[in-house]
Amino acid sequence: MTRHCLVLGGARSGKTAFAERLALHAGSRPAYLATADILDHEMRDRVSSHQASRGERFTTIEEPTELSHAILKAGGKHDVILVDCLTLWITNLLIANADVATAVSELCATLVEFHQAKVILVSNEVGLGIVPDNAMARTFRDLAGSAHQRLAEICDDVYFIAAGLPLTMKGDAPPALN
Template sequence: MTRHCLVLGGARSGKTAFAEGLALHAGSKPAYLATASVLDSEMHDRVRSHQASRGERFTTIEEPIELSHALLKAAKVHDVILVDCLTLWITNLLLANDDVAAAVSELYATLEEIQQAKVILVSNEVGLGIVPDNAMARTFRDLAGSAHQRLAEICDDVYFIAAGLPLTMKGDAPGALS
């Protein structure tokens, strides 16, 4: 059975770099499934910076909404798929007025189905700060927190990254991933 993984952390915590290291260690044909929607020049610059830092080590797949479909397709070709990131995906779903809970349930079922590839999910932990002052931000925080809890159930390994340092919350130490 393939061990799926969830990597959580704050903004600029080092979670993506950690997840990339896990992916490169876990397989020989890694894919990077990016969920960002490029809506402004700042996000464009961020995406280009991420792409440049990855170089040719990953095959990049861009899919902001249909994550489960993209994972199933990628799992036919790649032995490890890094999804970066779930919070951007949830944002995209909210902006599209899609049912986030249903999409998370679909993702959960997809992860159960995928046995031939390891999936590494990266997401921002957004519930550690102050309570947001507006309803939309509170809804986002609640949906992200619920998604993290659901996905942590199915993932064999869960890490929390702070200051570039991993804390193993569930599963094996980082070097022991199979």
């Protein structure tokens, strides 16, 4: 049975690097499902840096909003799908005035039924800091927190990354990933 995984952590905590090592350990045909929507030069530079660090090890699939569809499609060709990242996906949905709760429900339903490939979801834990000072930021924090809770419930393994080190929150300890 395929074990889906949720990797949470703060910005620059090492969660993507950990998830990439986990994906390369888990399969021989990994896909990197990128949710970033390039809106400015700074984001373009970040995406280029991520792509350069991955090299040719992953097939990159770019999908900013239709995550469930992209996972289903990638499952036909790949044995592991790394989704980076859910908080960018939620941002893209908010910008598009989409119903985030419905999209998260669709993603959860997809993952429960999806066994063609291991899915590793990466997301920023944004609820550890101060309460945001504006309604939009509080809404974003609340939506991300709700999504994380729902996904943690259905994923077999959940890790929290701090200072590049994984803390197993649920499931099996990560394999040695050198």
